[in-house]
Amino acid sequence: MTLLEAPARESTGGGLASAARNRLQQLLAFASLIVICGFFSVASRYFFTYGNFTAILFSTVVIGTLAIGTTFVIISGGIDLSIGTGMALCAVMSGVFLVDLGLPLALGVPAAILFGGLIGLVNGINVSVFKIPPFIATLAMMLVAGGLALVLSDSAPIYFTDVEGYVELSTGSLLPGVEFPNAVLVLLGAALVAGVLLTKTVLGRYTYSMGSNEEATALSGINVRKWKIAIYAFAGLFIGLAGVMISARLGSAQPATGMGYELQAIAAVVIGGTSLSGGKGSIVGTLIGALIISVLNNGLQIMSIPQEWQNVILGCVILVAVYADMLRKKET
Amino acid sequence: MEPLLEVEGVSKSFPGVRALSDMRLDLRHGEVLALVGENGAGKSTLMKLLSGIHSADAGRFRLEGRPLEVTGPAEALELGISIIHQEFNLMPHLTVAQNIFIGREPRRWRLLLDERALNAKAAELIERLGLPLDPGAVVGDLTVANQQMVEIAKALSYDAKVLIMDEPTAALNDVEVATLHELIRRFVGTGMGVIYISHRMEEIKAIADRVTVIRDGEYAGTLDSHATTTREIISLMVGRTIAGDARPEGVRDDRPVLLEVRGLSTKSLLKDVSFDLRQGEILGFAGLMGAGRTEVARALVGADRSDGGTVTLRGTPVRIGNPADAVRHGIGYLSEDRKRFGLLLDQSVKANISLASLRERFATAGFVRDKAARARAGEYVGTLRIKTPTLEQQAKNLSGGNQQKVVVAKWLVKDCDVLIFDEPTRGIDVGAKEEIYQLLNELAGQGKSIIMISSELPEILRMSHRVVVMSEGRVTRVLESDEATQESIMHFATLRPDENPEDAAELGIDAGPAGSASPEQARKAGRS
Numbered sequence A: 001m002t003l004l005e006a007p008a009r010e011s012t013g014g015g016l017a018s019a020a021r022n023r024l025q026q027l028l029a030f031a032s033l034i035v036i037c038g039f040f041s042v043a044s045r046y047f048f049t050y051g052n053f054t055a056i057l058f059s060t061v062v063i064g065t066l067a068i069g070t071t072f073v074i075i076s077g078g079i080d081l082s083i084g085t086g087m088a089l090c091a092v093m094s095g096v097f098l099v100d101l102g103l104p105l106a107l108g109v110p111a112a113i114l115f116g117g118l119i120g121l122v123n124g125i126n127v128s129v130f131k132i133p134p135f136i137a138t139l140a141m142m143l144v145a146g147g148l149a150l151v152l153s154d155s156a157p158i159y160f161t162d163v164e165g166y167v168e169l170s171t172g173s174l175l176p177g178v179e180f181p182n183a184v185l186v187l188l189g190a191a192l193v194a195g196v197l198l199t200k201t202v203l204g205r206y207t208y209s210m211g212s213n214e215e216a217t218a219l220s221g222i223n224v225r226k227w228k229i230a231i232y233a234f235a236g237l238f239i240g241l242a243g244v245m246i247s248a249r250l251g252s253a254q255p256a257t258g259m260g261y262e263l264q265a266i267a268a269v270v271i272g273g274t275s276l277s278g279g280k281g282s283i284v285g286t287l288i289g290a291l292i293i294s295v296l297n298n299g300l301q302i303m304s305i306p307q308e309w310q311n312v313i314l315g316c317v318i319l320v321a322v323y324a325d326m327l328r329k330k331e332t
Numbered sequence B: 001m002e003p004l005l006e007v008e009g010v011s012k013s014f015p016g017v018r019a020l021s022d023m024r025l026d027l028r029h030g031e032v033l034a035l036v037g038e039n040g041a042g043k044s045t046l047m048k049l050l051s052g053i054h055s056a057d058a059g060r061f062r063l064e065g066r067p068l069e070v071t072g073p074a075e076a077l078e079l080g081i082s083i084i085h086q087e088f089n090l091m092p093h094l095t096v097a098q099n100i101f102i103g104r105e106p107r108r109w110r111l112l113l114d115e116r117a118l119n120a121k122a123a124e125l126i127e128r129l130g131l132p133l134d135p136g137a138v139v140g141d142l143t144v145a146n147q148q149m150v151e152i153a154k155a156l157s158y159d160a161k162v163l164i165m166d167e168p169t170a171a172l173n174d175v176e177v178a179t180l181h182e183l184i185r186r187f188v189g190t191g192m193g194v195i196y197i198s199h200r201m202e203e204i205k206a207i208a209d210r211v212t213v214i215r216d217g218e219y220a221g222t223l224d225s226h227a228t229t230t231r232e233i234i235s236l237m238v239g240r241t242i243a244g245d246a247r248p249e250g251v252r253d254d255r256p257v258l259l260e261v262r263g264l265s266t267k268s269l270l271k272d273v274s275f276d277l278r279q280g281e282i283l284g285f286a287g288l289m290g291a292g293r294t295e296v297a298r299a300l301v302g303a304d305r306s307d308g309g310t311v312t313l314r315g316t317p318v319r320i321g322n323p324a325d326a327v328r329h330g331i332g333y334l335s336e337d338r339k340r341f342g343l344l345l346d347q348s349v350k351a352n353i354s355l356a357s358l359r360e361r362f363a364t365a366g367f368v369r370d371k372a373a374r375a376r377a378g379e380y381v382g383t384l385r386i387k388t389p390t391l392e393q394q395a396k397n398l399s400g401g402n403q404q405k406v407v408v409a410k411w412l413v414k415d416c417d418v419l420i421f422d423e424p425t426r427g428i429d430v431g432a433k434e435e436i437y438q439l440l441n442e443l444a445g446q447g448k449s450i451i452m453i454s455s456e457l458p459e460i461l462r463m464s465h466r467v468v469v470m471s472e473g474r475v476t477r478v479l480e481s482d483e484a485t486q487e488s489i490m491h492f493a494t495l496r497p498d499e500n501p502e503d504a505a506e507l508g509i510d511a512g513p514a515g516s517a518s519p520e521q522a523r524k525a526g527r528s
Helices: A008-043 A050-075 A083-100 A105-128 A134-152 A182-200 A202-212 A214-219 A224-250 A261-271 A283-302 A307-331 B043-050 B073-079 B096-100 B115-129 B144-157 B174-187 B201-207 B230-238 B293-300 B323-328 B338-342 B349-361 B370-383 B400-413 B430-445 B457-463 B486-493 B501-507 B513-527
Strands: B005-014 B017-027 B032-036 B058-063 B081-084 B162-166 B193-197 B210-215 B218-224 B257-265 B273-278 B282-287 B308-313 B316-318 B331-334 B418-422 B449-453 B466-471 B474-480
Touching: A008 A283, A008 A307, A050 A083, A050 A182, A050 A202, A050 A224, A050 A261, A050 A283, A083 A105, A083 A134, A083 A224, A083 A261, A105 A134, A105 A224, A182 A202, A182 A224, A182 A283, A202 A214, A202 A224, A214 A224, A261 A283, A261 A307, A283 A307, B005 B043, B017 B032, B017 B043, B017 B193, B032 B201, B043 B081, B043 B162, B073 B081, B081 B144, B096 B115, B096 B144, B115 B144, B115 B174, B144 B162, B144 B174, B174 B201, B201 B230, B210 B230, B218 B230, B257 B293, B273 B282, B273 B449, B273 B474, B282 B293, B282 B430, B282 B457, B282 B486, B293 B331, B293 B418, B293 B449, B323 B331, B331 B400, B338 B400, B349 B370, B349 B400, B370 B400, B400 B430, B430 B449, B430 B457, B449 B457, B457 B486, B466 B486, B474 B486
Parallel strands: B017 B218, B032 B193, B032 B210, B081 B162, B162 B193, B282 B449, B282 B466, B331 B418, B418 B449
Antiparallel strands: B005 B017, B005 B058, B210 B218, B257 B273, B257 B308, B308 B316, B466 B474
């Protein structure tokens, strides 16, 4: 019995240590966010204002929504490159439903979101049934969705001027008495739902499980194929939601935009501490990651640093974030 | 009494290969049945049939007298057949409890996970089995031995009637193996049986009641493990008798010293490691897991940083800062993990053999001279008797023994004089082991100096001209061939000078206050 008892303390220590480590990771991302905010507050007196903060949150909505969905896919060990142009296609579909077909808002918006789920479903089937590597399957979908967005809209923007209440979905303010855009509420709501699903439900558990060791998950009797499709389809709903939010913000569906958003979203996920090799990550982390990107863009803009340099800096931030994560892993 | 599990006349073919033909076995209630056979004998095919990954072409399975038909992993688990696969099948990012009950999580309102109930269930199971596990610990942070315990807990949580363990001790040290065996004896009882697949004969004798031998996909016989000798089992496995009392060849004490290592130390583990390697000698490195044998090799070839110590090669001090330096000095390191560090699995035999020497030998102005590479590779395939249909065969399609030979050939082409073999026969079946031993003896006979790190004492005793014994990062003794016995090696391998003043006195070391940190380090080193 002594043999069996001896290592018990060690494993307990391991459990505590790893829990602390996960918390530390989120703390670190959050601390970086605070540091960056602090820096800009000192560097520019226009930064630390209520108006600017809501502006930052507002500008986080689209990338944040996309990133939340992608977090599921990436934790499960996959990748989704089709979210950018997929979002443009969903924006166009929203136009088709609401403007061309004249569906009421309560029908057209859910339809556009579900269309995003359809994009994800196709991705999921390609990845899990036809065994096409996620990078390739979603790269193909990126091209297909980008092309379809142009075809369905005749390459012209669709304006929502006559759709009552559409723009308010994004820019209106439901909260009484304060200037707080609805879009931010949508993002927070989406994050809450996603966070609960990821941490408290079977779908979330299998997402981690597959990303951690897919074969083991399958051998445990879990229908990996089915759940993988579910994850991509679920992530697709966020493509649809992002499509609605971006077109509501602009008041129009812009079929040619979208390309490039996927990389920003993936960057947010990675900065937030989600591992590209799967098995680990969180919605809170992703939100912080998306905020870091927004704050950087916003702060650098306020400091009148040209757009080109903003990308350079963002690239460096990604490298630093991932490298810091690797250093932490090495220590343990 | 009716057997628990019966396998009868089972055959299975894959395109071009007959994996099993007319295989049978029976597992009784409450017994541990060892299943042994060389690599490729059909053990894993049989396991895949039982777990429903493949289905049999012919034959029948019966569980508790009832016909058994398994259609997939989930069904196998439901029917009471649990398999612990050789490669760990755990999710390293999830906790112990989450791993054990994956796919069967307690829920509220169908969708929501009930984490508290999950942890309670796991704690109850762990307590019932008497395992040293914390349900909330993340599996990736556990030692290999404790991960194995998680696998067992998971397998048993399905109310397994038949538990199949495929090489459960491949990565465990002796103490951990003993713990595992104690655990197995505790849970095996009526209505349950264990099929225990292993290569290690001592273990089979220690844990199994009977041994079923499979050879070339066919049933070769079943023996009572207590009334049989290891040699009988092995000869049944390979279909021939193997000389079990072979001794080291060419032991001489007048060989000139080729490599002198003095005071080699690392921050994490090694303390003042000194030894000589003589020309044409096979120098065995023995010790328990975590003793620092692999670390010596890695520090020596510059793969890890050393904190102090000198290396003298042919009388000249040399500085080895990285593995490329080591190779330049003619020191080749053959990792214990061939598949990860030794081979390009998707590349051809030829490409693997020529890889290390590509620039110096097989290239002109950056262009590869394929003909030269092919000729040289062909030569070594001949002299080392590498069994491969062509030089273009992918390395992954060779057997373990032949893969090892390909790695050897790579270093021979490179003209290495010092070859460091880390666990040269790990994962290689008994028949092919002999060939590797013969190869090592031949290489030494040609004047190559060999360091052989091995966890298998019989292998150390059979091959080593001298044995360096290590414990806790120190060399505790260098034994001459005639002094080396299982007992003497184990004695010096278990000295713990850092904890035990008597051991320190025996070794003539001052027991310092820093001692308490060292078992921790040893464990870390064993894990990495």
